Amino acid sequence: MKGIVFTEFMALVEETWGLKCVDDLIGIVNPESGGAYTSVGTYKYAELVSYITALSERTGIDASTLILTFGKYLAKAFMKQYPGYFRDAGDLFSLLKSIDNHIHIEVQKLSPNAMLPSITYEEQDENTLILHYQSQRQLADLAHGLILSCAEFYATEIDIERISISSIPITKERFTIRKIG
Ligand code: HEM
Structure with a gap:
């Protein structure tokens, strides 16, 4: 990593x-x-x-809470190191939708040995985005923390519902992210 x-x-x-x-x-x-x-x-x-x-x-x-806390912290480092992605996306859902087909692709280009998850999405309606996390690592809690900090960055109140699809050797989780208020 x-x-x-x-x-x-x-x-x-x-x-x-x-x-x-x-x-x-x-x-x-x-x-x-x-x-x-x-x-x-x-x-x-x-x-x-x-x-x-x-x-x-x-x-x-517990480990889950620690990893989630770390995800929130890591997002702040990304905001400092890669402010352009946050500025260009302009809002939470656009940022989340650009992880897989833009942000992580650029990360991989700069660092071919980066270990990145797959984060695909489905747009349910204008207030609901579904993210599919898939990785050989068990870091769905990290994704959760990253999403929470990104929401805070755009001052967007959200509710996250998580469903675990599989765990070892491939972790798959579905995050349903709803804007509230
Ligand atoms: C500007 C925003 C972002 C940047 C620059 C970025 C970049 C990175 C980098 C450098 C890594 C580490 C790769 C390695 O250790 O080799 C990583 C991993 C990861 N990223 Fe992103 N990321 C961003 C946004 C996000 C967001 C919003 C999510 C939430 C869904 C996310 C999910 C993850 C996860 C879960 C990992 C851990 C590896 C894994 O689970 O397989 N990233 N990202």
Whole structure:
């Protein structure tokens, strides 16, 4: 996975639980990479999973909640690093519809080794968008957190209903996103 995922994960842990927690997690996980993450590096998905598991044990917060929280945080990094996508899309549904056929395609061009999910969509009506998440990784909670932060960015109130279609080896989830108010 791309370095930004790891540098932002460590930044979230440091801001929320302190530098000692970062050091402790690296000590527990004892990653192949040594734990010195850079945004230009590439690291194993399994390393992220180990951090989440260790952080969950340490904080007592379930892994799903931690991954969702991380998704919200990661979206803020994307907003800083790639403001053009947010500006150009102009509204929440347009942004979400452009992930698969534009944003992630550009990410993949710049970083051929990026590990990206498939995020296809169906437009149910003007207030309802259905997203289909599909990945070899189990990061639907990350998608959930990313969507929530994007909604906040556009000041759009939403309700999300999730249905799990399958989990291992391919995770498939359906997100029904409704604008409210
Ligand atoms: C400007 C907006 C976005 C940018 C620049 C972006 C870019 C990226 C990057 C760099 C990664 C990491 C790839 C890797 O680790 O190798 C990633 C992964 C991911 N992205 Fe996006 N993304 C954006 C928006 C979104 C949104 C709104 C969603 C929500 C549906 C989403 C869903 C995901 C998920 C779930 C992953 C984790 C990999 C997986 O589940 O297989 N992305 N994205």
